[in-house]
Amino acid sequence: MQLRKIVLAMGILLLGFCFMVKPAEAAEKEAIIINKSNNQLAFYENGTLQKVFPVATGRKSSLTPEGKFTLVNKVKNRPWYKENIPGGDPRNPLGARWLGIKVPGDWGHTSGNVYGVHGTNNPSSIGTYASSGCIRMNNKDVIWLYERADKNIPVYITSSSSSFTALAQKYEVGSKSVVAGYETFNETLRYGSKGDSVKVLQKKLSITADGSFGPKTLRAVKKFQSSKGLVADGIVGPKTRNALFSK
Structure with missing residues (x-):
């Protein structure tokens, strides 16, 4: 009887361990990768590149931090506290959604309230270097991302000439290059290009x-x-x- 109890306890412990590691495995397959060199954002889900979006990043390269960070909060229609502009107001520069990123360093940056991926009231800035450090997206794009990206997933920010496929392999977040039924590329193509x-x-x-x-x-x-x-x-x-x- 005692042996049976021990075996049962070990089985429960092993099962619990499996449940504990499963979220970590899943998180490795879901990620956001932002490449400042071409101002594009890629979203990976289940190890597969789902979609690529144009974004705006910092006016200076140093303003948008690079490295591996974590998505820690999500807010619909976040107010612009600096100018006391309510969420949803057309004047609000944060647009329709906010996805806060934990950036270690100065006090407050780990809260996800300093750096984030967010919408914009200035769509003409998308694709350029225009922000004070955050990553801007078109509102329809950030709504799409908001609905699919889970909290606590990794956010990689880099400046690279590599494709998203190569970056994903480097960061171990998936190796497939399918994007909603088609592939993607990063190089400039012109008359005479091949491949x-x-x-x-x-x-x-x-x-x-x-x-x-x-x-x-x-x-x-x-x-x-x-x-x-x-x-x-x-x-x-x-x-x-x-x-x-x-x-």
Whole structure:
């Protein structure tokens, strides 16, 4: 009888340990990665890249911290306390949602109330270096992220020429490059470019994906740029990439 009790106790202890480690394993598969070099934010869920968004970061590189941080709070329509502007007010620069990041250092930064990913009342700033340190998103994008990102997931901020696939592998948050049914790329493409990134571009433009940036791809890119109010130069740089992958 005593032996049976011991075995039962050990079984309960082992089961409890399994439940304890499960959240940590899940958290490693969900993450936000922000690349200041091209002002893009990627959201990973279940180890898979779900979506890439254009963002705005600090006016100076030093204003938006780099490293591994943690998402610690989420607020709908957060007030702008500095100017006493209520949440939801069109004048509020924090937009529709706030996702606070724990940044170790000076007092208060660990609360998630100093640095955050948030919406904006200045959408023209997205894609530029404009903030005092926070990461700005279009309101529709930050609402999408708010509804899916859980608290306590890692937030990686970097300045890198690497793709999100490479960064995710480095941070061990997933190795897949599928984004809601398509892939993504970070390099600039133009007439004469070749390779897998061109295939991704061609798939996104719904044309034959042969991996060669020729006349047909050039026409499709210019048509897309014109439809988005961009300069129709046929070069797929940061602004065109943002428009391609911000849906």
